[in-house]
Amino acid sequence: MTQLSVDVDNACPDCQGTGYVASAENPSKVVKCACRVKTEALSYLGALYAHSEWAPDRDVTSWVGRDLLFQKCDEATFCRAVKTFLLLHAFGHRLSHRTATSREVVAAFMAPEGRELEEALRAVDLLFLICDKQPRNSQYSPALTSLIGDRRRHQRPTWIHAPQGISDESFAALYGDDFRHFVQTHFSAVPLKSPSQSTCV
Secondary structure, eight states, X not given: OOOOOOOOOTTOTTTTTSSEEEOSSOTTSEEEOHHHHHHHHHHHHOHHHHTSXXXXXXXXXXXXXXOEEEESOOHHHHHHHHHHHIIIIITTTTOOEEEEEXXXXXXXXHSGGGHHHHHHHHHOSEEEEEOOSOOOOTTHHHHHHHHHHHHHHXXXXXXXXXXXXXXXXXXHHHHOHHHHHHXXXXXXXXXXXXXXXXXXX
16 A cells, blocks of 8 residues: 655755745745655555656546456556656645455455454555456456456556466466456557567557
């Protein structure tokens, strides 16, 4: 779950470590210093996305509130898309986010001690789900379908990263035809370009 833990830059020449400066438009008004905004953003992103590249000029409005599928693209391309969306939309709206693998979802559903994680996966505003090549587990399809179905009922978007592509037979072998059909029915594929220029569709 995303939590902001912010330490301001004590060496910042603009705010002298306070984290706040006078507004350029209205000197009588105090606003956050750029150093504090940057620190808050890095804390919000978390370790997985903080150092990823991003696309500040991309229009992400079509991604808002939707279940999206990112397939046939590498981790760096997916992380770039996530970071771009988080900084251009989610950060300003203070939406919580979490990243989990399919294996972690099954563990949360099956293990008694996973109840807290299961509830967090259902409740988080944005869930980024990694459906890569994990060891085969017959519980993937029912657990993932149940989780995403519950999130859909509460209008909480989920993004899926399937590096191999859901049309690949290895995906069906791992996750089952039922889950593949569920994703094909309810998720919109996002076209992206990876650094190698391969298309993520």
